[in-house]
Amino acid sequence: MLQPLSEPGVTIVLPPGMRAPAGFAVLQAPFDPWSAAQRASAVWAGAERELATIAALLGKPVQLFGERGPLRQLPDLVGDLLQSLTGKSWVSPFDGTPWDLLQVIAQLGDWRRLIASNRDLGAVYGVARWKRVTVDPLLWDGTGPVRYARRLRSDLDPGARVVAWKSRTAPAVLAELEASGSIAELEDGFIRSVGLGANCIPPLSIIVDRSGVYFDPNAPSDLEAMLECDELPAKWVERASELQTTLVHAGISKYGQGEVTKPVTVSKQRRILVTGQVEDDRSVMSGGANCTNLELIAKARALEPDAWIIYKPHPDVEAGHRKGHVPDADALRYANEIERRAPIAALLNQVDAVHVITSLTGFEALLRGKAVTTHGQPFYAGWGLTRDLGPRNPRRTRRRSLAELVAATLIGYPRCVDPVTRLPCPPEVLVQRIANGQARVASPLILLREWQGKLRLLWQRLSGGRR
Known part of the structure; x- marks a missing residue:
């Protein structure tokens, strides 16, 4: 896909093998069609209809091309989309119960907003491997694997943010991250798991706070701003x-x-x-x-x-x-x-x-x-x-x-x-x-940590509370 080197302009979807005309830059796949359509003043497309349909939904001018050039009679892209969606049965991806189309669209919208919020996360620090099985889906940016790191990275894009589980990030690394600019905080959510995090049970909810963190009153947090400033839906x-x-x-x-x-x-x-x-x-x-x-x-x-x-x-x-x-x-x-x-x-x-x-x-x-x-x-x-x-x-x-x-x-x-x-x-x-009793996670590491804790607690009681 191409976009003009100077904004705003026309976004063109080229068929395979065609060279980019002068004045256009190639967007590397995979790309976000919604972002591309929103940035364009118009979209020209051939066989690739997804971007054209999205542009039509956004009210942008669309020109479609066939094998012999521009189509004089444009199809009703929005109407075709609606027709393809009606008359179908929809089910919840979580439990298979029937959903209506609006529920499907709402869920897809939630997933899209989550992915979009992760796009600028260039590196993630302090997340232990045993947590990643549940954290990965919540930090995925729609492209490749979550970019976990233990040391400072020099290859971050200029606009990239880093996110850190501060209490689990090496102090020297954390000090350098904080000195280099603001970092987003990663922490357990409020409904965390069935069992203790200290026993290496991975979290089922997390928070990513770009302002501070909810439990530190010394600085604002996204949650505090939401409660103080926002009109909640x-x-x-x-x-x-x-x-x-x-x-x-x-x-x-x-x-x-x-x-x-x-x-x-x-x-x-x-x-x-x-x-x-x-x-x-x-x-x-x-x-x-x-x-x-x-x-x-x-x-x-x-x-x-x-x-x-x-x-x-x-x-x-x-x-x-x-x-x-x-x-x-x-x-x-x-x-x-x-x-x-x-x-x-x-x-x-x-x-x-x-x-x-x-x-x-x-x-x-x-x-x-x-x-x-x-x-x-x-x-x-x-x-x-x-x-x-x-x-x-x-x-x-x-x-x-x-x-x-x-x-x-x-x-x-x-x-x-x-x-x-x-x-x-x-x-x-x-x-x-x-x-429903469907949230328990089991692993040998969890069992080991549970026994370690029992032995440590027994020692504390036998020694009169000394640690």
């Missing part, structure tokens, strides 16, 4: 309410679902859940207001002197992989009990309120109508939905409904992959897979 808000209902009824949280093994051991007192976190996690380091897990329990007791307080350690800490262990004797100076086994989603249904530093549990508690007190600056604080005792974020001035928060957080911001088909999917598909 009404369809998103409608979907968010339905998604919230599904998540709550299915008992789904960041690391999957499960059932409570025992009820909370109190009936009349106000029940408070205090959730521990990984103390060297970036969200705690950047937005935790220097609050430790033990200090969080103590603050909750000071604010709730007559409540029954349940402390739940973070699962990665309990698995023995991360920092933040609080010896039982210390925790029970302020808490009435320590709950290790109950899944967080089901446990939330048995309490009245939650105290967090920056934990995602606070967001999951909001979904279930619970009162939430924040002692740090999580992404969901500052919008009028929580009691915020941490530092105030001056950039967050807008009041948002819970449905709007859910719409931005679970629909507009993350990227999800279907664990069955490995296709990028709406969050509703991922949630349904988890609810």
Whole structure:
């Protein structure tokens, strides 16, 4: 395909073997026909009809050529397209259920926007090999493999961006990347997986943030900008309410679902859940207001002197992989009990309120109508939905409904992959897979990490909490 050397101009699709006329440059295949048609003032094409049809849909002048020259009677390209699409049966690529044409077009549009958003990603850093099986479909740019890198690349195009999982990128490489310009951040999404990332279970949703990252309140993020500045589509808000209902009824949280093994051991007192976190996690380091897990329990007791307080350690800490262990004797100076086994989603249904530093549990508690007190600056604080005792974020001035928060957080911001088909999917598909028990990933590496964590945790308990 050719495009003029000076814009705007005519885009010409040449048959094989024909030389490019003077004044035109050759676009190397594969190329994006939509982008080419949008840039052109007119399109001339022969046997290649795709670009001509797209140009016609965009209202651009089109000239078709046959073997003997320009066609005097042009076919109705748009009409032919519509006729070819009607009278057919369409099914969901995820589960084979019937779809109408508008659903198909909407899904194709979502995939196209995702691919287009990846076009300028010149290199991806910090993604371990075991994560790539699910991350690849979410970073694919429609051409070749995702361009993973470990060292600085000197062959990047001038307009290329890099994306990095910062906590997993070598510090020296990260320092050079940050010094060379802005980088997009890659992180786990909010509905991550069935099982822990510390056990090498790959993520089923991620975020790519070009402004900052949602858990660092020291700088703007794409999610914060969406909540502060954007008018969210009404369809998103409608979907968010339905998604919230599904998540709550299915008992789904960041690391999957499960059932409570025992009820909370109190009936009349106000029940408070205090959730521990990984103390060297970036969200705690950047937005935790220097609050430790033990200090969080103590603050909750000071604010709730007559409540029954349940402390739940973070699962990665309990698995023995991360920092933040609080010896039982210390925790029970302020808490009435320590709950290790109950899944967080089901446990939330048995309490009245939650105290967090920056934990995602606070967001999951909001979904279930619970009162939430924040002692740090999580992404969901500052919008009028929580009691915020941490530092105030001056950039967050807008009041948002819970449905709007859910719409931005679970629909507009993350990227999800279907664990069955490995296709990028709406969050509703991922949630349904988890609810149906179809989202579990297994590998020898996962089994090894689970046993490593158990042995490390056993050593901590035998040694009195020493790491």
